[in-house]
Amino acid sequence: MSIIPRAFYNRPTLTVARELIGARLVRVLNGQKLVGLITETEAYIGETDLGCHAKAGRTARTAVMYGPPGHAYVYFTYGHHWMLNVVTEREGFPAAVLVRAIQPIEKAEIMSQRRSGRDTFGPGKLTQAMGITKTENGIDLTRRGAGLWIEAAPAVPARLVTKGPRVGLYTVPEPWKSKPWRFLVKDWRLDTGG
DNA sequence: AGCACGATGCTCT
């Protein structure tokens, strides 16, 4: 399988968010190669997007979003959960795609164990299933070196993809709160042919 | 099956 190159991420964030649906998220953990298909994403686009962390400008936390595309932006929230994002657009423009759900397809049993048998559907759940924490913040997802990368996969046809408002932006003002910048697979599941 | 709420700690004001 081929790693998705940096040029893929150096494009409009909405395009990247849509095209990451179906891609293979790969994580090497304790010598095991865990793989999940990305089934849900959200776009966060620049300082003018009041749902995006970069709305407050460049800070220690958001610095990664201002860096080159194709890197991981991992942050901690609600006192419990790690969120995995992929930095998009040109260096200097803060934007990223939040990976909200995966469908485990290789070593699914390991990921299930790490979740005590519960599902991996949710942004904080997939990072727990794949062992992604602040250690992975800032790593280059276009190389295998750090044990976390994204591989290309067959395109998911438009009829299988839905979009809607982003989740959890309770206090974000309109129009940002309702922008249809969330992409997800219908029925939460891709046909893996077996 | 759905909703309400508490957990829990980091980041920014």
Add this chain to the structure above:
DNA sequence: GAGCATCGTGCTT
């Protein structure tokens, strides 16, 4: 010191 791109439990229907 408040708020937060969430999750799991427990209670209600």
